[in-house]
Amino acid sequence: MNNIDPAYSAFRSRRRGRRAMAMLAVGIITAALAACGNEESDVPTINLYYAPEQNLRQVVADCNVEANGRYRIVHRVLPRGADDQRTQMVRRLAAEDTSMDVLGLDITWTPEFASAEWIREWTGEHRARAEEGTLAAPLRSAEYQNRLYAAPKNTNVQLLWYRADVVDEPPQTWDDMINTALELRAAGEPYQIMTMGAQYEGLVVLFNTLVESAGGHILNEESDEVVIDQGAVRALSLLHRFATAGVTSPSFSNATEDDVRLAFQSGTGAFQLNWPYVYPAMQNDAPQLAENVRWARFPRVNPGIPSRVTIGGFNLAVSAYSEHPDEAFEAALCLRSPEHQKFSAINDGVPPTIESVYDDPAMAEAYPMKDVILAELRDAAVRPRTPAYQNVSTVISVILSPPSDIQPTETAARLRDEIALALESRGVLPG
Structure with a gap:
């Protein structure tokens, strides 16, 4: 050991120092990642089960920004066919699947899902916000036995x-x-x-x-x-x-x-x-x-x-088995807000359920027939509201x-x- 070159000894000392610093850095990074992982796991994931809609991802992204870390919406895309959409949701709800939060329902399904107690009633402030400015016929499609079970997202008439x-x-x-x-x-x-x-x-x-x-x-x-x-x-x-x-x-x-x-x-x-x-x-x-x-x-x-x-259209309901119902109601209200209904109308061709949106100048180019659509919606009919x-x-x-x-x-x-x-x-x- 006495014959070790002093230069080599100094080199080994510097290398041990660098190794210790590297290990310390790894430890810091690992701890930070673990903290981030724990922080993200504490943010509720709100699973949105909804039909394919080309630009809905942008609406979801906007709502996630607006949530400011309170929750994170993930769009779980349902099959394209209405029967397949209903079958998938019915099976999962019948199994009391807790991963389902916000559900995109064809307007004819609301009574069925409500009578089966698969979806939550909208009450209090949530109901007031869902009803505000919403056209009467789409709102009727979201009711069952005089109770509100969904928030109308979009509508349609021929x-x-x-x-x-x-x-x-x-x-x-x-x-x-x-x-x-x-x-x-x-x-x-x-x-x-x-x-x-x-x-x-x-x-x-x-x-x-x-x-x-x-x-x-x-x-x-x-x-x-x-x-x-x-x-x-x-x-x-x-x-x-x-x-x-x-x-x-x-x-x-x-x-x-x-x-x-x-x-x-x-x-x-x-x-x-x-x-x-x-x-x-x-x-x-x-x-x-x-x-x-x-x-x-x-x-x-x-x-x-x-x-x-x-009328046609889709309503947003909150699953009875959601583990984050407050966040789910908030997410649903964001997804069908006036600004997002306007965005979806212009970019995905789904007419709004909120009457004031039709007055927005941006609607005129995409919907030159908007006045006729609105006139029909004011007198519209709904299909039989039965489970x-x-x-x-x-x-x-x-x-x-x-x-x-x-x-x-x-x-x-x-x-x-x-x-x-x-x-x-x-x-x-x-x-």
């Missing part, structure tokens, strides 16, 4: 789209529209009235709109007894006349939304009854046709009585398909009998 190069003015009533189409056909002009008639929810929406516009009802106010009154019989008569007058496309009884959009873009239709998404699609896919297409309010059933158009809606909808779509086979009095009697069974969850398999 409009009448018509060829201004074929007709000078949009028809005001269904009878006017059918008669105009017959005159156009006789003159060799594009004449078809295109809308959804396949055996699915689109046909149920059409029937519900006709019933409500005729002043009728499918169920009573409490949605626990079947009605099918004279207004409903009038709707059946009109639907049968429409299907057999020779003014529909040959594929009417098999047509869904996109079938209708594409058929109208082919140029054979004079009228289209469909959702507002057809407008940007037409601008992109058929710009020459789009130059001559205008929009108007959905036709009336009875002259002098405004149409009552069935057995899936069964009721299935029964209606089966009985009304194809619409050309409707016999108003007999079909009304059959609807009364089979909807009554559906309300008891009998007669069809639950969805």
Whole structure:
């Protein structure tokens, strides 16, 4: 040891010093990372289960900034199909999955989820903020037994789209529209009235709109007894006349939304009854046709009585099994705030549920038809608000398909009998 070079000894001493400093630095970094990990684990994760929406990630990011560390929203993307979305959520909620916090519900599911006690009631300040400025029809879709169980995030209504190069003015009533189409056909002009008639929810929406516009009802106010009154019989008569007058496309009884959009873009239709998404699609896919297409309010059933158009849309509910309900309510309110509803309307084509948003100048370019949409929303109809809606909808779509086979009095009697069974969850398999 006495023969060790002093220079080498000094080198080893410096190396031991550097090693000690390095170990100290590693320890500091490790402790810091552990602290950060603990800090992040203390921030509640709010899992948002919602349908695919292209720009929702930006809304989520904005809300996470606004949360300022109180919680962090994570978007768990549901399948694209509505049935698949519902199935996934029903199974997980039935298993009391605590990882579910905020749920994006199709507006027809609110009563079902509320009656099963899968979602929490909105009360107090949370309810007041959800109701403030919200249009009445979307708000009704979020209620069950006079209690609020969700906050409406977006809504939708169908409009009448018509060829201004074929007709000078949009028809005001269904009878006017059918008669105009017959005159156009006789003159060799594009004449078809295109809308959804396949055996699915689109046909149920059409029937519900006709019933409500005729002043009728499918169920009573409490949605626990079947009605099918004279207004409903009038709707059946009109639907049968429409299907057999020779003014529909040959594929009417098999047509869904996109079938209708594409058929109208082919140029054979004079009228289209469909959702507002057809407008940007037409601008992109058929710009020459789009130059001559205008929009108007959905036709009336009875002259002098405004149409009552069935709404679509999504509501935000808070899971009964969420371990962070306060944060979940706050997150839901942020996701459907006026500024975020405007963002989603402009960027994802989902009309707002908060009335004041329609007055924002930024809405004008994306929604040149916003005034007509808002007018319909003020008089809009909702579908039957029953926990057995899936069964009721299935029964209606089966009985009304194809619409050309409707016999108003007999079909009304059959609807009364089979909807009554559906309300008891009998007669069809639950969805």
